[in-house]
Amino acid sequence: MQEDFQDVLSNDEQNAHSNKDYLNLDDSLSKIPVLSFPEIEVLALFGSNDAKLKKFSFGFQGIRRYLDIHQQTLTIALKRLVRKRIIAKNNDQEYFLTKHGGNLVSNLFNRSEEESNDSNYSELNEFPSCEIEMKINLKREDHNKIANRLKGKWFSHYRYVGSSIGEDKSILEWITDEANYSASVCSNNNGDIRITVSALKFCDGQRLREETSKVSLFVEKNLREIFDQSPILKRKIENVKSQPSLDSTYLNNWIEQIYQSQIQQNYS
Missing domain, CATH: 3.30.160.110 (Sirohaem synthase, central domain)
Incomplete structure (x- = not known):
């Protein structure tokens, strides 16, 4: 069951969401936080070329079905991403990247985006x-x-x-x-x-x-x-x-590469 995110936000964060100024609030966050594997899965979805070009916002069930992720696992991951101000919810109850989240996704997936544009991959996955x-x-x-x-x-x-x-x-x-x-x-x-x-x-x-x-x-x-x-x-x-925007096999490999890269970065 999808939970209310207000119970995991500080007073300042709640006020920021209520006043719709949370995008500016993200300017103070510049370092890449430690992310769990489910959180990286969610960010990989937001970081796909297709989603970014369309400035897409996702519903809870849409994320769950694209990632084939357990509902409770996804709820926890979204809670943490909201707490870290990486994503937020709009008036239609759909999730979108904040300014900080957009910068984070660009840093995390920049190398993989170049790989996803490889002509051999495009030909094989049409x-x-x-x-x-x-x-x-x-x-x-x-x-x-x-x-x-x-x-x-x-x-x-x-x-x-x-x-x-x-x-x-x-x-x-x-x-x-x-x-x-x-x-x-x-x-x-x-x-x-x-x-x-x-x-x-x-x-x-x-x-x-x-x-x-x-x-x-x-x-x-x-x-x-x-x-x-x-x-x-x-x-x-x-x-x-x-070429499907979210080929599951390639997406899983992509997520695994980013996850391993982050582990090395945070614990080396």
Whole structure:
């Protein structure tokens, strides 16, 4: 069960979170703290190239399913990271890196990011994805209304992961129970919606198309309820090659390298 983080914060930290000035509070923290293995797993998720580019924030269950980590273990790890002011929670109850956390992740994973961009790795870890483009008439509405409607929802065997909400567009992501597929829905103020379903493991093409249809039906149903209309344009793009942002095998190796490096740094 997810616990309330206020019971592990000092009064100053509670005030900082309440007043939303915790980003400035992190400036005084410059040294790399000692981190447990589960904490490094969480930071590796935040430190992935895809998550950083999107400025992604993750829900508790999304982190748990991506990392395949025990719920109680994750709760303790998140508590400690909040106490160290490395992560914080936004108003949507999703976790994001603080300023100090961002600097820490950059220091921890800088070398591994260069390795992850290696062309040999990219070629070996490409899996297919399927995309559907939609167009709707937003009138006076914007992408935030779509994001707020879809945020936190579970459907079929897809479990909500997290979001990236910007001024011009919103991105929401889901992952299946078995972590075989991930789905993202990106919408912007022009009424353009892109649904992408990516295989995280080798899969049958027909199954991928079926998974994409599930996500598309879920989005269309909600669009009709929000705007009382179906997409005025729908185009399917199949078999797009994509490198999954969080390949579990590579992520585990990455985490182990960082963990061993930190042990040497802190105890040598």
